Amino acid sequence: MxxxxxxxxxxxxxxxxxxxxxxxxxxxxxxxxxxxxxxxxxxxxxxxxxxxxxxxxxxxxxxxxxxxxxxxxxxxxxxxxxxxxLPLVEIHRHFSTTALNDIFEIHFGTPIVLEFSLYPALIRPIIHQQVNMSFAISLTEQFVKTFGFEIEGVPFFPMPETAAKMNAGELRNLRFSQRKAEYIIDLSKMIASGELDLAELAEKPDEEVVKELVKIRGIGPWTAQSFLLFGLGRKNLFPMADIGLQNAIKKLYQLDRKPTYEEMENYSKDWHPYLSYASFYLWRSIE
Missing domain, CATH: 3.30.310.10 (TATA-Binding Protein)
Incomplete structure (x- = not known):
């Protein structure tokens, strides 16, 4: 010890x-x-x-x-x-003159905590696609507790090599859709075989990471951006397609409808180069 x-x-x-x-x-x-x-x-x-x-x-x-x-x-x-x-004091200072100041004051000093490993950082957003949060959390828990392992009572995600050997029926039994089951198994096979090297991917700029990931079946821009934000800790991500982010901006600006992408882009101009923290604190504001 x-x-x-x-x-x-x-x-x-x-x-x-x-x-x-x-x-x-x-x-x-x-x-x-x-x-x-x-x-x-x-x-x-x-x-x-x-x-x-x-x-x-x-x-x-x-x-x-x-x-x-x-x-x-x-x-x-x-x-x-x-x-x-990461110096949070600089980030808070940056947002003190923006429309997000009050939110940053309420959640003062709250860090973005990354996923514990790169593989879960990519698998989790795939599981969370197009389902509500409580069901997504339940699906993820079942996936880990069924196919992963524990050390000292702490759950670990299954290794890619383990998931690569699954069949879709095993995941269907946990209430995964057929398509989502295939996405997870195929992605795990790519990682296990070395066709996709997540450590190597982590060294690339944001645009290249997204470009490479969206080629993979089941991974769109939202999933790729989630990986950048919570897997790699990149600082300037603003996933405009995220419903939670749209709802937070609707609440912040007291809109009677969800904002358009053009409006979100205009609102966020002052938030660079810390868009990831703008996104995170906006999510916090409606949790």
């Missing part, structure tokens, strides 16, 4: 982040202890505990793991997942 303290620059509101993460039954969260158990995906998967011991203005964390040999690797991964190197 090992334990290491990490001190980062504020603001960073870990409690608000945990509140959102706790809504997903796959996340093992203890809000009272300010702790989350994180699945670490690597050749030999393991679990790390991340516990807040500081404040929003002076954030500090205790990270605990089981294998001293992989300590630095785990620490680096945790820092990446929780976006500890």
């Amino acid at each position: 090992w334990e290491e303290k990490a001190v980062i620059d504020g603001p960073y509101h870990f409690d608000l982040a945990l509140e959102r993460l706790a809504r997903d039954p796959l996340n093992i969260v203890d809000k009272e202890k300010r702790l989350i158990r994180v699945p670490i995906y690597k050749e030999k998967p393991e679990v790390a505990d991340v516990q807040a011991v500081g404040t929003t203005e002076q954030p500090a964390f205790m990270i605990r793991g089981s294998n001293i040999q992989t300590k630095q690797q785990v620490m680096d991964r945790i820092a990446s997942i929780f976006q500890w190197n």
